[in-house]
Amino acid sequence: MLHHGGPPDLAPHLLMRCSNRRLPRWLAVPVVLLMILCGATPVAAQDVPAAAEMADRLKACAACHGDEGRTVGDAYYPSIAGKPARYLYNQLVSFRDGRRQHRVMAAMLRTMSDRYLGAIATYYAARPHARQPAFEGATAEQLAIGERLTVAGDASRNIPPCQDCHGEQLTGVQPSIPGLRGLPTRYLDAQISAWKQGQRQAAAPDCMGKIARSLSGAEITAISAWLASQPYPDNAPPADRLPHEQLPIDCGGVLP
Numbered sequence: 001m002l003h004h005g006g007p008p009d010l011a012p013h014l015l016m017r018c019s020n021r022r023l024p025r026w027l028a029v030p031v032v033l034l035m036i037l038c039g040a041t042p043v044a045a046q047d048v049p050a051a052a053e054m055a056d057r058l059k060a061c062a063a064c065h066g067d068e069g070r071t072v073g074d075a076y077y078p079s080i081a082g083k084p085a086r087y088l089y090n091q092l093v094s095f096r097d098g099r100r101q102h103r104v105m106a107a108m109l110r111t112m113s114d115r116y117l118g119a120i121a122t123y124y125a126a127r128p129h130a131r132q133p134a135f136e137g138a139t140a141e142q143l144a145i146g147e148r149l150t151v152a153g154d155a156s157r158n159i160p161p162c163q164d165c166h167g168e169q170l171t172g173v174q175p176s177i178p179g180l181r182g183l184p185t186r187y188l189d190a191q192i193s194a195w196k197q198g199q200r201q202a203a204a205p206d207c208m209g210k211i212a213r214s215l216s217g218a219e220i221t222a223i224s225a226w227l228a229s230q231p232y233p234d235n236a237p238p239a240d241r242l243p244h245e246q247l248p249i250d251c252g253g254v255l256p
């Protein structure tokens with residue numbers, strides 16, 4: 001799940017994998033308040049708050065993403081704490097610029113500068129990840145299919161193992177590849193399906209779109225269920241390098 005771009009002054013190990021689902025009705029009314037609290041006002045390139053102030057500004061984002069970006073349990077919205085900062089930045093830009101579709105995220109981010117989005121990404125990347133309970137609702141058949149595709153892929157369909165891109169422990173790879181563990185099964189299913197349907201896109205060549213289109217709906221559900229059934233390992237930040245030093249498939253916008 002890869003995106004591209006980024007201001008040149010961001011650190012190499014520089015948000016959000018928000019869902020395409022609507023917010024609950026109770027959260028739809030205070031969107032303007034969320035925008036204000038999250039800093040969604042015109043921000044000049046030099047107007048980037050210090051870390052302590054950024055923490056205060058982002059407290060409202062906990063309504064979906066949990067305390068300091070740590071969503072725990074089977075909630076729909078993803079935990080974003082500890083993700084690679086470049087990946088988080090790319091997602092924020094994609095929501096702002098329309099490559100990812102989410103009404104509330106787009107509204108909150110539309111006036112933010114690249115530099116400000118970089119500060120948000122850096123903040124959440126520095127937070128410790130959430131320890132997630134394992135999903136227990138999958139069938140044995142789903143787990144078998146999901147494990148096979150995740151660990152071994154399917155060479156006959158040019159589907160590489162997820163581990164070859166997202167790291168041996170599937171916790172992501174610096175600076176821009178996200179981890180897949182510790183995410184709710186419903187969120188994973190929705191995002192891979194969005195790639196398959198063309199509702200989510202990345203820079204060409206869009207490797208995730210290509211892979212997702214090769215998967216059936218049942219396989220996407222099985223992969224999501226298996227990933228969510230794996231408990232997040234302790235002390236497992238994103239890896240510093242790919243397992244095989246290079247990607248198994250051409251992907252646009254993945255930094256070396």
